[in-house]
Amino acid sequence: MDRSAAAPGALEGSDIGSQKDRVVTEEEWLQKWEMGNIGFHKEQGHPLVDMGHSVVGVEVSEQALREFFAEHSLPYHEEPVPEISGAKKFQSTSGNVSLYCCSIYDLSSSIVGKFDGVWDRGALVAVNPCDRERYVSLMITLMEKNSSYLLVTVSYDPNKHKGPPFYVPESEIKSLFGNHCEIKCLQKVDDFSDRHRQWGLDYFLEVLYVLKFVA
Numbered sequence: 498m499d500r501s502a503a504a505p506g507a508l509e510g511s512d513i514g515s516q517k518d519r520v521v522t523e524e525e526w527l528q529k530w531e532m533g534n535i536g537f538h539k540e541q542g543h544p545l546v547d548m549g550h551s552v553v554g555v556e557v558s559e560q561a562l563r564e565f566f567a568e569h570s571l572p573y574h575e576e577p578v579p580e581i582s583g584a585k586k587f588q589s590t591s592g593n594v595s596l597y598c599c600s601i602y603d604l605s606s607s608i609v610g611k612f613d614g615v616w617d618r619g620a621l622v623a624v625n626p627c628d629r630e631r632y633v634s635l636m637i638t639l640m641e642k643n644s645s646y647l648l649v650t651v652s653y654d655p656n657k658h659k660g661p662p663f664y665v666p667e668s669e670i671k672s673l674f675g676n677h678c679e680i681k682c683l684q685k686v687d688d689f690s691d692r693h694r695q696w697g698l699d700y701f702l703e704v705l706y707v708l709k710f711v712a
């Protein structure tokens with residue numbers, strides 16, 4: 498299959514339809530993990546993790562974090578995060594993978610520092626549409642100048658599936674990040690599968706952007 502071909506009839510507009518008001522609570526995300534309703538989860542880790550970088554992540558589900566370390570056979574320890582009530586930090590024994598168990602909105606650069614690169618897959622597209630500006634404002638405070646942000650979004654007809662993942666049009670990427678970043682769309686990949694057909698869709702694309710932080 499040619500994975501770089503865009504599906505015919507792909508929606509390029511800026512209308513996110515009824516998804517505008519859709520809200521998925523943290524409790525619902527925890528239930529998805531408990532029920533194993535995690536079709537977004539990939540068995541193979543992204544190769545970036547194997548390239549010697551120090552990686553910091555955040556996830557509201559403790560189950561997801563424990564499964565991550567188990568799946569990768571990584572020994573780890575856990576400790577409370579004094580600045581955030583109820584939060585925990587899970588850190589690989591080697592020290593280069595630190596995963597915070599809390600809401601991303603509780604993090605700040607004074608807790609996690611600033612980053613040279615961000616890998617955003619399943620993150621912006623999982624953020625409730627009403628919280629996108631809050632999320633992007635936070636991410637911008639976590640980025641070093643000249644850092645790069647690899648962003649994967651999805652494109653499909655939002656009138657046929659309520660999300661998540663949510664459809665984020667290119668026009669919205671520009672309005673969210675455009676004042677701070679140069680934005681380049683690198684690739685649109687046909688990722689349509691039976692799962693998407695069951696959602697009632699007839700096309701599903703993954704769209705990869707690289708954002709360069711200039712200010």
Ligand SMILES: C[S@@+](CC[C@H](N)C(=O)[O-])C[C@H]1O[C@@H](n2cnc3c(N)ncnc32)[C@H](O)[C@@H]1O
Pocket residue numbers: 523526527537538539555556557558561599600601602618619620623661
């Ligand atoms: C679509 S999944 C993607 C997970 C992962 N990034 C991936 O690519 O497989 C979105 C994840 O965000 C987590 N999540 C939802 N709201 C969150 C929040 N406020 N803070 C941190 N994680 C959150 C959910 O538990 C879920 O695991």
